[in-house]
Amino acid sequence: MTIDVKEADDSTLERWNSFVDESKETTPFHRREALTHLAETANAEVRFLVGYKGQEPVGIFPIFETTKGPFRMVYSPPPHLEVYYLGPALLNFSKLKQRKAERRHRSFIDGCLSWIDDEIDPHYVDVRTVDGYTDLRPFSWNGFDVSPSYTYILDLTEDDLLMQFSRDARSNVRNRDDDCTIREAGVEGIEAVIGQIQNRHAAQDKEYRIDPAFVTELYERLPEGCVRPYVCERDGEILGGMVTLEGDDTIYRWQGGAKHDLDVPINDLLDWHIIRDARERGLTRYDLVGANLPRLCRYKSKFGPEPVAYHTVQRKATRMQAVTGVYRRLPSALRVVSE
Template identity: 45%
Template sequence: MSIEVTTTDDAERWNELLTDTPRATGFHHAAALSVLERHTGATCHRLVGYKGEEPVGVFPVFTTRKGPVTVAVSPPPNVKLPYLGPRMLDRQQLKRRRAEKRNRRFVDACLEWLEAEHDPDYTSIRTTPGYDDVRPFLWQEYDATLRYTYVVDIDREPDELLSAFSTDARKNVTDEYDVNYELAEGDADDIDLIVEQVRERHAEQDESFELGSDLVRDLYESLPEGVIRPYVCRIDGEFTGGFVNVEFGGRGICWIGGAKPSVDLPVNDLLDWAYITDARERGVESYDLAGANNPRIARFKAKFAPELVPYYALEAGSRTMTTLTKLYGSLRG
């Protein structure tokens, strides 16, 4: 039986499907997709694949026009989302042959829908970790680039976690410091401070940072409580550093922040450990540290003994369009 793809504007139904979708992220939530749509100006299509009446997969994809060019992206550009893309539902254990056939038919149906409805000149997709079979895209002449992230298994006792850390990471999070500092979960106002600190850090390195704190605040206020979690460090009551994490489906993602402050305190190590210990108590099982694709950041992240986990950046379009995106990066995330 073939797979039929439809779009749904029913947020409740979409979110219900996510509960059967392993490794869906907080960015897949209907409220997050609506926020991204508002702030990027792109149109979000919540694609759902059905085999008869049985839902088999979900795929949020955004379309927009850049002059005469139609673009399809998942996630949308310039919002610093690490990944989005399709996810298969897991309502039954399928043998490999059936699972592969279902994945291929779902992807083919989604791409056929996209071609028929929007005929994009360029398409960019970044899959979530755990979505490993991207061959249906390759068979449709997509280019694939292997990417990586770091994921820490935090479903362990604190002592076991600490013993796996490097010596300096373990020392940094357990030492006592002659500094009056506080680590705590923050609020919407702290989001502004975190985003601005990251923007300033990028400016110091002559790099652009287009993500606005208004989008992050909107996500904080629109998503269910606890999905967007800012964590901050204060010294003598003054903001020193922080990051914004995304927590959904038993997994945490380090999203924004971690700019190195000019203080004699391992702020980022302490913040990561504070989040890990809190998240464990909430039943979170894994923590995506990100940063594995940047040599400088990877050296810092690797000391937490994470697993190196792959995901994929997929592109399709004319050679001219692909070259332009590599030169200007305006259509990528």
Template identity: 45%
Template sequence: MTIEVERADSSQLDGLDGTWDGQVDDSPMGTLFHRWDALRVIEEHSDATLHPLVGSKGQEPVGVFPVFELRKGPVTTAFSPPPGMGVPALGPVLVNYRKLKQRRFEKRNNRFAEASFDWVQTHLEPKYFHVVSPKGYDDVRPFQWNDFEVSPRYTYDIDLSVGEEALLASMTRDARKSIRNTPEDAYTIERRGEAGLEYVLGRINARYDDGDGGLFLEEAYVADLRDALGPDTLLVYVAEVDGRPVSGRLTLHGDDRVTLWQGSPKPDVDVDVPINDVLNWRSMVDGIGAGTSTCNFVGANTRHLCRYKSKYNPTAVGYFEMERGTRAMNVVSDLYRRFR
């Protein structure tokens, strides 16, 4: 039986077994950003049109693949995830595959990918197609076989299952000293609501305005994303010294991992507290308390940032960036890398 790929009209996946979010949650490849309501928020706040593709074999779903269509004048491009929205990865999610033997898995993966490419080409005809795969989607050969340029990328995972003491002992001396020797009464770290979100995004966006790189994230977008995922999923932390906010972070809790998503800008005032070290530690401790097994320190592709992040003794984990298009669209690729 062949694999059919169609655009889902609703999260209920009419005519198929299960729901969109059910497929995402059941697959180790699924992320919070793959969830239906999160995708709709991304669509609403971007210049893109969402095409939530579902592959099926009879009534059984075999994969989901959210694709965003961007049109600029006569040029159509396709992205998963779209640029500028702070989504580290998206791409295809395979489901109902873990009991398959290797030959059947490869056949299913290849047929789902090719059927998805055919749908995109038939309905969108993009000049450029860019995909960043989620962790766990490791067999990207169907992309290579269909003329995508594939590049390895890396992120950092920290094992929280070992507990606080073993985790702290595994870190560098510098990190241990910052965390152990900083008096708890020298700072406060609290979860905050709207006011905290406004502060943290203000600091993140100020870094962008100052030309120091990073993203500019609209407050309305992140607030809607928080509503879609839930306040216990997208957490806002604000760190204060002497009653004054000096740093903050947006952290995602879900899929058995804590994701250090956005934030921890350098304080804009001089403080004697290694505030970002204790802020990162607080996120890890909260993850341990919630029974989470992994902390994802988003991104391990920038050398000077890796030097800082590696002191927490993470493991480098690979994922893939895939792109296909004409040479004339190289500028799109460059802009994506700059503003994603």
């Protein structure tokens, strides 16, 4: 089976978002306007790959090309921008029998990787897929290392979601402080939420590479309702907040929920409000975005979600493996100097 993989021309780019809407394996970051914004921020070149069976599109694969020193690298998504999943997404597979679907899928990924090798010849490739993209064998068969990471998914179709919560979470949302108001707050909310996270990271001497301007630009570029900044306020003061992303059937708990020392269970109230809002809009999944750190799992697991795997696939050229090995063997002081 031959799948023809091409880089999207201007005409195809006009149709790109319709491909995103048709696939069940895409996120808001797969949209053209988001990809362009990521490329500009990461100082990378975004390449829009599309696979065809005849005239029928069978998959899309947005990738980012960049260089560091002598090395050419391909990412999907680009690093350090708080984008957790991207990678390939399949189209027009639902009616195919298993054997034909597997052949088409493998041919699509083979074609994409051949295009990447022919056009870019990278020393390093790093791809993180969405949780719905579950068959990673075509990458393994092409010599990639495949490793799982985890997120939490809460099924919003359950009749009584509150009963899945832990006792303390149920108590917090049932006995909420009536003086607190939760609302969508637009750019004001983005500035408050991202500012809190920046301050939290700075206090812990940790790196956090996005800022309110980055999120605001995403808010303005994406369709209305795709980025939703929620805040919890009391007496006109914003106590905390959450910036969510929304696409297809899923709402993503993207940024926010900074730890605080107040006497109000701000994050519990925010999560419960977001869950109810999403259900009213007909969404069926709440992705709590990340279930890899024990200290964060302790909080997120109290809503009764299921841990679900997504995957990272990586490949390093021999030259880069050798350089990385030498770098890791350097004393830590020398590594700091070299950076």
